[in-house]
Amino acid sequence: MSWLKSLLLGLAIVGAPPAVAAEQWPVPPTAQDASKRKDHRKAAAEILAELKKCQAAEPARCTLLMMWAGSELFQYDYKASEAMARRAVASAGPPTPTGYPDRAHALAALALTLGVQGRFVEAEQPTREALIVLEASLPESHLRVADAYNQLAFAVGRLSRFSEAEALLRRQLLLHETYRPAGHPLIAMSYDNLAKNLRDQARYVEAEPLYRKAIELRESLSASNPSALATSYAGLGQTLIALERGQEAEPLLRRVIEIRTEIYGGNDYVVAWSYDELAILLEARGDYTEAEAYRRKSLAIEEATWPAGHLTVAAGIVVLASNLDAQGRYKEAEPLHRKAMAMYSATIVDDDPTMAPLYGNLAFNMHGQGRYEEAELFYRRSVRAQKPFPGSHPTRILGYWSLAQFLQDRSRATAEVRSLYRAAQAGIFERLASHSSFDRAAQIELRRYQPVFTGQVRAAWTLSNRPALP
Incomplete structure (x- = not known):
């Protein structure tokens, strides 16, 4: 589920589309205000109405409106957002050093909408095409070229091609260290991204010093971006848990909750993930009751934040069910496992590696209830889905x-x-x-x-x- 967490954290950082060249048809100020208030349906309706006027008058100037409309639709209707992103891809021109939006922006938006729907194989192609377009149009020193390596690494990492993703992230780090001044925030980000890749490969010993390097850089910049520092604390905390150094991990993970609560308030989904990160530590040392309380707090926030069927909610249900299994509360956990599996199955194919842990979790639950034939079926499905690893x-x-x-x-x-x-x-x-x-x-x-x-x-x-x- 880490792909979705990374994607949504990226959305929280990126926010609305950047400034735009003057020749594009402007987004109505009332729509921009609605977006800032998180009234995304109102913002989308106003932008779509403006888009109709633009297409009737000057269709060559409408790409910005398409990008904005897709961004607003993304908050509540992935299919509509995908359709708008495809229109933007067809409308946009080649990249320039300062222009927005261009074809690479539109391709990235399309990849995003495909990825959040679990269509990871489809998402790779527009991500790769965006990198090709940028490399052909901009110098390698340009920030967008390095970012495109990161986006492609993210795309192939979701497909369990970790070694390929690692090579792309090392390339991104090299570009930032070559063209950015020492201590630049993007260098710290690159160390953090590479550390996470190694952690995803369970190469914890190699990941730890990279997280510490990212933290060293980010602590010097913490006043300007405490959220990024919290991300590195959380990554190092999870790495230390894997290395059975929970006592070192706990103060980091509790500090993450403090930082994110101060930034986002107590009911934001980023804070919910912080609760889950601490719960992992508590479960590792057998404190299942305290961990359960954090799991339930996290799930309540996610259910209040995301629409029904959202995979972030499904992920929250999975970890709560596994907590209950660990306490021997199998009958209470089973409907949660099945609900989460149905939510994932609505967007992800049966043998995708993402499904492997869900099958394994349900197998363990069936095993605990003495339903051995069902348990064996799901254990075997889990093994089959893991083959890409x-x-x-x-x-x-x-x-x-x-x-x-x-x-x-x-x-x-x-x-x-x-x-x-x-x-x-x-x-x-x-x-x-x-x-x-x-x-x-x-x-x-x-x-x-x-x-x-x-x-x-x-x-x-x-x-x-x-x-x-x-």
Whole structure:
């Protein structure tokens, strides 16, 4: 679900379209005022009415109105926003150093509307085209070129192509370090983006120093952008949780809540995500009751913020259900799992990697209720959906491990159990090989996966003692 969080945080930072060249048909001031008040339906209605006048009089000057209308429609009607973005792509001209809007802007808007609908494969093409257009029109020192690398990295990262995304983010960092002054906020942003990519690959040891570099830069700029500093604190906090250093993570995550509450107020969706980030830590140390309270606070804010069926709400339902499972409250959690799965299935194909954790969560829930046939079905669906992940990714290791353990506990399919454990083991060995030495982080990795090795020994022992075939 991290793709959606990143996307929406980006929207909170970017806001309305930037200033525009004078030759474009102007957006009515009343519509701009309505947008500032977050009355997006009124703003969209006024802009669409103005767009009709523009198209009747001077259609070559209407791209700005299309972009603004798409931005307002995006807040409540993704399909209409997508249609408007496609019109803007057809209308817009090539990029110039100062003009707005142009074809690259329109392509980025189209990619955004496709991505928020879960249509990640479709979103890659306009994102890639935007980069090509910008590289052909602007010097590599231009800010928009570096940003286009970031957008494409985000697009391919959602498709689990983490290595490709990493290369694009390293290119973005190089451009900013080459063309921006030392300590520039965009350099800090680039370190944070790269750190998040490494964290998504579960390369926590490598991610930690990059987060700390981003924090060092952002702390010197915190008065100008405390929200960005909070983002880096949160990323480092999650990394430290993965490295089993929860005591270091807690003050960071509580500080994130303070900063975001001060900026956005107590009922903003960004604050809701901060509650979820702290809940992860609380759950990791077994404080499920306190974590549940934060999960419920977060979900209440998300349900009040987003329309019914929004994937941010679905993500909030998923984590609350998993919290209840951890407390053994399986029957209470099951309808939440199924509701969230239905919301995701409305926009995301069944075997997309995004669905893998949902299948695994429901499998665990069914297992806890003793409904073993249903549990096995969802464990297998989860493993199938995880195939785009590299074998060393923790999500894929967990999928093999969970299915193997389930079958083993049911005295089922011993040969398959051994094969599943061996596939998990191969991923674990690849992860251990990435450590430069057998340090504390490597020990944590090995200790975390100890049941995989003991399970494989059990499976081998069972096979060796099974009566031989005639």
